[in-house]
Amino acid sequence: MIAARLAPTALALAVLLGMSAPASAQPEPAGHAVVLVADSVLYADWSGAQGARPGRRALLRDATGGVLDTLTVTWVRDAIAALALAGPRAGVTPGAAGLRLEPLPDAGAGLAVRGHLRVPLGAGPETLDPLYVTTLAEKQVATQLFEGLVRLDSMLAPRPGLATSWSVERARHVFRLRPDAFFHSGRPVRAIDVVATLERALAPAAAAPRVEELARAIEGGVAYHTGKAPELAGVRAIDSLTVGITAAHARSGLLAELATPAAFVVPAGTKPAPMGERELLAAQSGPFRLAGVSERAASLVAAPGRVGGPASLDMLLLPGPSEAAIEFELGRLDLVSPPEAIARRILAGPGPRPAEVTVEEAATYYVGFDTRRPFVSDRGRRRALAALIDRALAVRVLVPGRGRLAHGLLPPIFDVEAPPESTWVMPRAEAERRARGNFGGAAPALTFWVPAGSEVGMRLAEFVASAWRRAGLTVTIVERPWPAFQRGIAEGKADAFYWSWFADGPDPVAFVASMVESSRRGAGGNRTQYSSRAVDRALEEARSAPTGRAATDALRRAERLALADAPLVPLFHGVKVTLVRPGVSGVVLDPLGTPRYDAVEVR
Secondary structure, eight states: OOSSSOOTTOSEEOOOOOOOOOGGGOSSOOSEEEEEEETTEEEEEOOGGGTOOTTOEEEEEOTTSOEEEEEEEEEEETTEEEEEOOSOBTTBOTTOOSOEEEEOOOOSTTHHHHHEEEEEESSOOSOOOTTTOOSHHHHHHHHHHOOOSEEEOTTSOEEESSEEEEEEETTEEEEEEOTTOBOTTSOBOOHHHHHHHHHHHHOGGGOOSSOHHHHHHBTTHHHHHTTSSSSOTTEEEEETTEEEEEBSSTTSOHHHHHTSGGGSOOOTTOOSSOOOHHHHHHTOOSSEEEEEEESSEEEEEEOTTOOSSOSEEEEEEOOSHHHHHHHHHTTSOSEEOOOHHHHHHHHHSSSSOOEEEEEEOSEEEEEEEOTTSTGGGSHHHHHHHHHTSOHHHHHHHHSTTTEEEOSSSSOGGGOOOOOOGGGTOOOHHHHHHHHHTHHHHTOOOEEEEEETTOHHHHHHHHHHHHHHHHTTOOEEEEEEOHHHHHHHHHTTOOSEEEEEEEOSSSOHHHHHHHHHOGGGBGGGSBTTOOOOHHHHHHHHHHHHOSSHHHHHHHHHHHHHHHHHHOSEEEEEEEEEEEEEOTTEEOOOOOTTSOOOOTTOEEO
């Protein structure tokens, strides 16, 4: 069942979504009528000439149009198709009236010609509710399924999403919705849904992990989010297709926050809690709709009414770049981002040469310390451990051509000068002196956690462990599958770990805050559980500063203070080079790591 969390070890989660176009565009019910249900077999008025054949899948809908299940054709005789039922189902009875089948896109041999795209996914999603996604893989899937008022392009500039246009007068933004925007259930997207979405996102009861910046961007957002106001003052439905949203202040970054997953629009009436299966499937309004999730892939099909782009999309779970590269070479992936050495081999190989697409990621890869752990709770010890890592050598050796040495927290795309390293890096000689003395005899055996399948992460863990061992410390590398790795970090089991943070938008203050602000501890982005009043105050000054220069000065101060406390060690900013097989065009990468694939053409 697809609920708030998707079990990554399930053999197959065959809950599929397929919604018809709005009723106004279909005077007759879509699909094929069910004529009989008997002996765990469903019989439908669906012939071979109409596309029925063994193995073809179809959605089973009840009389109201709701999805009951996805079934597979077992045999076809004349004008009747038989589909097996795996046991009793609510609403599927011999006397049930109004049942219909809606065929899913044919997965036969001709599908690749019509547009079947296959891309890698680095980890299994545990949730697809956009309000609760926290990992990059979850955002990558949710971006295909949901839509916000606006979206960010490859230069992080806002572009129309569900809103066809908007106007701004002082702090008030007025958005005009697309009249042809529909949820995949067939329900039209209206202004009341936008209002309800933002109220749901900021409701205290929702306990959403990454909405602080959204709350700060909307007038009255913080008061509503903290339970000090009964309503969200800055958001109003003007008419059925027009929404007014007032920014909290001129530099609030409202448009960027409206492009984050938490602001992806869902139907009014959705509770401030993780969506259940039926809610999740009906709430989608993006370029694709979910067709299934298993331990191997997330399968998507084109949303109703979408013009152009792939008819279907498989996001294949391949935790390591080497595994993905092998699949690409075997012709089972259409694009891949391999390490430089593997990319050179592929490009030099026989056959048509893949195209290369490059983007500098708005991301920072780092070594984090869990500041709750007894030994690394001490600032001086963290600083010494950080100084023992030769960051420049690590980047040069471990990610050649795929990473730019980090001189601070912010990636270059934000164009904010990093604080001088002399202000936050402990001298190497001092760090070695402390380590030689075993930190006064206090150093325990340290654990360094890394997600299974991450080749860079494992090599980095070995590099760091080697440096610390040379200084006399005992270090154990712990490799865990992604769900167990994520839980272990959340539960405070690791002294140190390898992680990365991808920006949600173009705001540098939000990026730094996500990594080190105390309110973002845990799933909000601050995985080190670090807390500093001085850093929090500097970030608040940056948000409320009257000028851009004042905001930058406050932000650099916050960054310098945090780096000097060493809750984490910034290593590199990613440079993503993607190889695209011949016959696939229109791939546009995105600095946030969440590209959309609805404009890709597959031949």
